[in-house]
Amino acid sequence: MTNKIKVKDKLEDDTLDLSFCDLQEVPIREIAAIKKATRLDLSNNSLVSIPNTIVSLTSIIKLDLSKNMLTEIPENIGEMRQLRHLDLYSNQISRLPLSLGELKNLKWLDLKDNPLTAAVASVAGPCSNSSDCQACARNIVAYLSQVKQSIEEEKVRRKTAVAEVPVKKEAKKKKKKNVEKIVKVSPATEVIVADVKNGEVEHEIITAKESHRGFCSVITRVLLSTVLVTLFLGILFVALMIFLPKYDETLSDIITNYLEAQTKLPVKYYQELAIDKKNLIAEEIVIRSNKFIVIGANYYGKIVGYLSDKFNEYFK
Numbered sequence: 001m002t003n004k005i006k007v008k009d010k011l012e013d014d015t016l017d018l019s020f021c022d023l024q025e026v027p028i029r030e031i032a033a034i035k036k037a038t039r040l041d042l043s044n045n046s047l048v049s050i051p052n053t054i055v056s057l058t059s060i061i062k063l064d065l066s067k068n069m070l071t072e073i074p075e076n077i078g079e080m081r082q083l084r085h086l087d088l089y090s091n092q093i094s095r096l097p098l099s100l101g102e103l104k105n106l107k108w109l110d111l112k113d114n115p116l117t118a119a120v121a122s123v124a125g126p127c128s129n130s131s132d133c134q135a136c137a138r139n140i141v142a143y144l145s146q147v148k149q150s151i152e153e154e155k156v157r158r159k160t161a162v163a164e165v166p167v168k169k170e171a172k173k174k175k176k177k178n179v180e181k182i183v184k185v186s187p188a189t190e191v192i193v194a195d196v197k198n199g200e201v202e203h204e205i206i207t208a209k210e211s212h213r214g215f216c217s218v219i220t221r222v223l224l225s226t227v228l229v230t231l232f233l234g235i236l237f238v239a240l241m242i243f244l245p246k247y248d249e250t251l252s253d254i255i256t257n258y259l260e261a262q263t264k265l266p267v268k269y270y271q272e273l274a275i276d277k278k279n280l281i282a283e284e285i286v287i288r289s290n291k292f293i294v295i296g297a298n299y300y301g302k303i304v305g306y307l308s309d310k311f312n313e314y315f316k
Helices: 028-032 052-056 098-102 118-124 130-177 208-247 249-263 267-314
Strands: 015-017 039-041 062-064 085-087 108-110 180-185 190-197 200-207
Touching (some): 108 130
Parallel strands (some): 039 062, 062 085
Antiparallel strands (some): 190 200
């Protein structure tokens, strides 16, 4: 819970300093009651999230959220259009909301020491000094604004494409009205289609069963081939990950590190589990093989003894 503090006592001139207060929640209501505050310092606390209601603090022009445990910032942060200075240094933020691109008055932004995606980190830059932070604000706002515009354009394109579908269907219906189709089924299961267009008759003979059977056969072969190829590649990959460390441990580490970086999955852990399982199976095979050898040897001895006895009895 948020420590009970007197927010009003933290106001000095136009700065409301709530840093080092061990806050776990932002006291939005208490802050909103202080109309004089235009600079809000929430740094060095234990905040893991910021409520969407922070946009109600319309007088804030400088917001310091550095050195917390934030994983994201509110999706509606773009409504704080008066914001000029935003410090997000040293948090756990990996993505930024598109609405951040609406902060056209933002002149200073610090994003360093956050696990940002590669694309956003590249746009943000190093943020190592005041000049970098100013450039970061310009670049991020422009980048997110462009991304949002591209998304909106794609939505409009898709809506237009969906709207055109009924129009095309209607056009096809009108076209069909001008064409009479006479369909007959012959004893040989052949479908005879006669198209009458402007008084000219065109005939097309289609063997229904053969057409249907051929199409299904092609689809079945394609699906079966895809499944078999996927299964083969999967088995080959698993075998590679299990046996490669035995022959080239360095190459195995390179591959597993790359896969972990790309998939964010504990590939090394899965590899170790698979190797352990392989070793257990190998040990089990050896144990069972030894048992079969012992059993076989016993039966062999009994058979040899039995035949020897019979042989001796026969020649007595």
